[in-house]
Ligand code: FE
């Protein structure tokens with residue numbers, strides 16, 4: 001399954017998200033329940049969910065994932081009010097994810113904001129334990145992070161520590177972001193099989209519920225987290241294409257979060273989504289060296 005993140009907003013709401021995914025030729029997608037940077041959210045009754053579900057049914061989209069907003073930080077031990085807010089908001093996100101019809105909510109595990117790895121991980125465990133109940137149907141997919149700032153979840157050992165502390169850890173999954181793995185130091189380009197083998201020391205392959213397919217602007221281990229268009233970064237087209245062809249991930253949503261491009265060459269205001277062209281390129285298996293020109297020409 002191949003798709004990208006899509007917007008949600010305006011009059012069309014979630015129906016618009018599905019339409020956007022179809023425009024890109026995607027058969028899956030990822031959506032934020034509102035702006036990723038804030039927590040203003042519409043009531044699910046206003047999100048046009050039944051129409052969106054009908055359109056998905058008609059067009060054969062059987063799975064999509066939801067991404068929690070960045071401002072949730074379960075790792076915060078410094079400000080109790082911000083931790084409490086994060087827990088409460090995460091609980092609401094799980095309810096919204098369920099109402100929209102997805103079984104997977106992608107979450108950045110959290111950042112320790114200076115208090116150190118141990119304190120941060122303990123707090124993340126506490127937060128997830130306050131969120132997941134025995135009857136929760138949605139799974140939380142913890143995203144592997146690049147390691148910028150004090151981000152946690154930058155290696156599989158840390159993720160395993162989180163799993164170990166979570167009571168209902170049968171409801172946890174992993175989200176592998178190729179840019180983040182690269183920036184965290186994993187050799188995605190040269191030895192992705194080795195990266196998966198490292199993961200399998202802690203987790204079976206079936207724990208991967210989502211893949212974020214991004215190239216990276218930075219060298220391996222840079223701890224930076226800057227996504228690049230497919231084939232234009234340090235990971236390169238061949239590896240990213242190969243991941244989309246892995247039989248192990250044939251039923252896993254593979255989601256592009258690559259940057260928008262400008263209408264003018266090298267321009268700063270990036271208004272054009274690259275996903276239709278990137279998805280086409282990945283389906284064909286041939287690197288388009290003129291991706292930007294193709295995107296502009298298709299508008
Ligand atoms: Fe993410």
Ligand code: FE
Nearest residue numbers: 143177212257
């Ligand atoms: Fe990601």
Ligand code: ZN
Nearest residue numbers: 179180225227
């Ligand atoms: Zn990222």
